[in-house]
Amino acid sequence: MAFSRLLRASTLILVALTMTQCAAPQGSTAAVSGGTAGPSVDGDGFPVASAAPRGGIESQTLTPPAGVRAAPAPAPAAQAAAPAAPPAPPPVIHNAKPFATWVAELRKEALGKGISGPVFDRAMRGAQPIPRIIELDRKQPEFSLTLDQYLDRVVNNARVEKGKQMLRENRALLTKVAEVYGVQPRYVVALWGIETDFGRLTGGFKVVPALATLAYDGRRSLYFRNELFNALKILERDKFEPDDFTGSWAGAMGQNQFMPSTYLSYAVDFDGDKRPDIWRSRPDVFASTSNYLSKIGWKGDETWGREVKLPADFNPALVNTDAEKTVAEWGALGIRSLNGQPLPQAQTRAMLVRPSNGQGRAFLAYANFRAIMKWNKSTSFAIAVGTLADRIGDG
């Protein structure tokens, strides 16, 4: 969740993960490209050169994506902000039960779920509700960035250069991971860069006390209580030290910001010690990201989508719907490449996405775009990941 990252605070709000339970697993044996081979690589018939150009676009207002928080979007009623008069009152935790009583009941339930007493007690030692987390959870998403402002923030030149460098430095490992999971390395590096600035900013909260705070608070307690049990299951199974078991304020963990449920479903060990360590092992981080994408519909022989040009009188009813057409069919409706050329006669299936309330920049979005949207339900996040991957290319 998706998790400022210089930016840490604001990026956490912007792009911290919203992990969704995913579609039925499917095999992924597609060939993988390093990213910048010839026109056929991305499968949609565009010449390679058309992937890069952009710019010259007017500023647009960005609709807050549904999944910009590190957890399900808050219910509007619960966001009732305190009056703006300073100083802001301390956040009020909604639970009539004393915390100690609540923890005792939690412990009983955890033991019933197979968590051992010592694991629970070590993870919860000294835990108290953390006011800063309640404050962050209460905060209105301050999402007034335009798409271009958002892209400038998360896909700036420094991030692109570092991404290229990271791809080059880790090329042998990324190639090995790609051979197993069928996800092109540039996307693995792009997600890593946007989530945590390539592992630099993974969040400083201990996961169990953070999730306990959110589970104890009444606002979204069911969701976080479930994630809390999942976090305890991870400690029980994989024997991490509670002090090393850290994440964002909302429990998104490690270099790819997996929620505990996502970790349990998709994190994999790739360095051979039998434990997926998404905090400290790059093999495990890259393989876990790739495994997750491969299970939610990734196509290793396709790109994510492309920015396109719409004709002036384009039918708005065709924008931002789930309905897919082939690239060739979109071309027959007057859509052109960004450079003004006709679209190729390709059979790649695509949705037409305009993130700014159906105005402004337009993108044809392929299956991999949908997969990124399962990682974080935000069109701007998905465009950012795709754009960064395009610019990282082959390093």
Ligand SMILES: [Ca+2]
């Ligand atoms: Ca490992």
